[in-house]
Amino acid sequence: MAGDATRFDGKVAIITGGAGGIGAATARLITARGGRVAIADIAFDRAQVLASELPGALAIALDLESETSTEAMIAKTVQHFGRLDVLHNNAALLGPDIAQADGDIERMDTALWDRTFAVNVRGTMIACRAALPYLRATRGNIVNTVSNLALQGHVIQAAYSSSKAAIIQLSRAIAASHGKAGVRCNALAPGMTMTPALREAFPPALRQVVEDETLRDQLGDPEDIAEAAAFLASDAARNITGQVLVCDGGGASHVPGLSGFRTFFSQEH
Numbered sequence: 001m002a003g004d005a006t007r008f009d010g011k012v013a014i015i016t017g018g019a020g021g022i023g024a025a026t027a028r029l030i031t032a033r034g035g036r037v038a039i040a041d042i043a044f045d046r047a048q049v050l051a052s053e054l055p056g057a058l059a060i061a062l063d064l065e066s067e068t069s070t071e072a073m074i075a076k077t078v079q080h081f082g083r084l085d086v087l088h089n090n091a092a093l094l095g096p097d098i099a100q101a102d103g104d105i106e107r108m109d110t111a112l113w114d115r116t117f118a119v120n121v122r123g124t125m126i127a128c129r130a131a132l133p134y135l136r137a138t139r140g141n142i143v144n145t146v147s148n149l150a151l152q153g154h155v156i157q158a159a160y161s162s163s164k165a166a167i168i169q170l171s172r173a174i175a176a177s178h179g180k181a182g183v184r185c186n187a188l189a190p191g192m193t194m195t196p197a198l199r200e201a202f203p204p205a206l207r208q209v210v211e212d213e214t215l216r217d218q219l220g221d222p223e224d225i226a227e228a229a230a231f232l233a234s235d236a237a238r239n240i241t242g243q244v245l246v247c248d249g250g251g252a253s254h255v256p257g258l259s260g261f262r263t264f265f266s267q268e269h
């Protein structure tokens with residue numbers, strides 16, 4: 001392959017939820033590497049502000065709960081740019097109120113469960129379905145953002161984590177069905193990542209718990225996840241499909257209770 005496989009020259013990427021946090025960092029990085037991006041978000045104002053800062057970028061109003069809006073996102077992108085090379089499904093139903101309400105199954109609100117699956121799983125599926133014909137034409141690929149919470153049991157966010165696990169399986173199904181036609185599909189699982197929103201909303205005591213279980217000496221930034229997303233979306237990852245790339249500073253890689261063991265062995269016994 002000629003040239004730098006990590007670059008996106010001549011390529012077009014859609015980034016859902018691209019108006020802030022990890023998605024915005026990814027939009028900036030793909031643009032810096034020569035690509036043009038469609039920033040699709042329910043927060044259209046913020047998407048427009050970011051698009052105005054990035055050469056060649058397009059802002060699209062998207063509500064993943066709406067089939068029409070999600071299909072229109074793909075159509076508008078192809079109409080505007082004439083092609084589609086990368087679909088990055090990064091948006092998710094998030095926020096302090098949602099997280100607060102999404103706890104133990106015994107107290108699960110059915111409407112919250114349904115909404116979580118509508119935005120995260122059904123929305124991702126509809127976007128993939130609408131994008132596949134265009135991705136076949138460019139031998140493009142899909143990157144679906146999931147979460148480390150999709151891989152392990154937890155006492156928080158049962159609906160969110162179940163929806164993210166479903167997206168992993170969706171990613172494998174797409175990879176299996178469309179690989180021979182040249183389309184790759186992978187899932188990217190960030191651990192806790194210090195977006196501006198999370199920095200503000202996450203209780204410091206719980207943040208310390210996550211830091212203690214992280215193998216790095218700091219939590220990831222949006223730019224760390226953007227690097228992983230851009231890698232998977234690029235030709236540098238051409239031999240990677242149907243996979244889950246965990247980008248969490250090693251938090252999900254070790255035995256349970258590691259931080260307790262670390263403390264024990266750091267003391268005299």
Ligand SMILES: NC(=O)c1ccc[n+]([C@@H]2O[C@H](COP(=O)([O-])OP(=O)(O)OC[C@H]3O[C@@H](n4cnc5c(N)ncnc54)[C@H](O)[C@@H]3O)[C@@H](O)[C@H]2O)c1
Nearest residue numbers: 017020021022042062063064090091092147190191192193
């Ligand atoms: N930040 C973390 O610690 C972390 C950890 C694991 C996984 N993730 C995942 O990373 C992705 C990005 O998260 P983030 O932390 O940057 O959050 P964020 O809130 O900054 O970004 C999510 C974006 O999705 C958009 N969105 C929400 N509902 C939508 C809808 N119905 N239609 C269209 N857009 C919608 C929001 O407006 C927002 O811009 C998410 O999939 C999230 O689950 C984040």
